[in-house]
Amino acid sequence: MKFGKFEILLDQDLPKGYPLTRFMEMGISRADKVLIIGTPKYKKKAEQGEGAAFEGSIISTELMNDIDSIKYYPILRSGTFETSFPTILQVGQEMIFQMMQIMKINCELLRILS
Numbered sequence: 001m002k003f004g005k006f007e008i009l010l011d012q013d014l015p016k017g018y019p020l021t022r023f024m025e026m027g028i029s030r031a032d033k034v035l036i037i038g039t040p041k042y043k044k045k046a047e048q049g050e051g052a053a054f055e056g057s058i059i060s061t062e063l064m065n066d067i068d069s070i071k072y073y074p075i076l077r078s079g080t081f082e083t084s085f086p087t088i089l090q091v092g093q094e095m096i097f098q099m100m101q102i103m104k105i106n107c108e109l110l111r112i113l114s
Contacts, residue, residue, distance in 0.1 A: 011051075024055045034059070036074045038084035046086045060088045 001008045009027045011020055028034055036042075036059070045052035063069055074081070074089045081089075 020051055021054055024051070025058060028055070028058050028062070032071070034072050036072060036085070036089060037077050038074050038079070038081070038089070039077050040079045040083050043079075043084050043086060056086050056088070060086075063088055 001010065001013065009023075009031070011023055014020070014023055042052055046056045047053070059072060063072065072089070074085055076084055078084065
């Protein structure tokens with residue numbers, strides 16, 4: 001899906017039976033920027049070993065290899081950073097959140113992702 005100059009990859013657009021882990025791995029590795037929409041439900045899924053946990057392990061590995069990465073942008077949709085994101089994504093979250101406010105991420109993009 002295209003939104004302006006952005007290519008948006010959503011797992012809901014995959015054909016039935018496509019391996020989600022492969023989609024996450026390929027999508028994250030080929031993306032220049034990754035928006036991570038945080039909610040308490042997202043954090044719960046990440047902690048319980050659901051799809052968000054696999055996604056989180058890819059992101060954690062990349063962040064550990066390049067702690068100064070500016071590839072990942074946690075977007076707080078509900079809750080607080082502590083209740084909505086795994087610990088690795090809470091690091092530097094104040095700075096990242098302020099950057100996102102300055103950049104004024106288009107609300108339409110968030111609507112599409114929800």
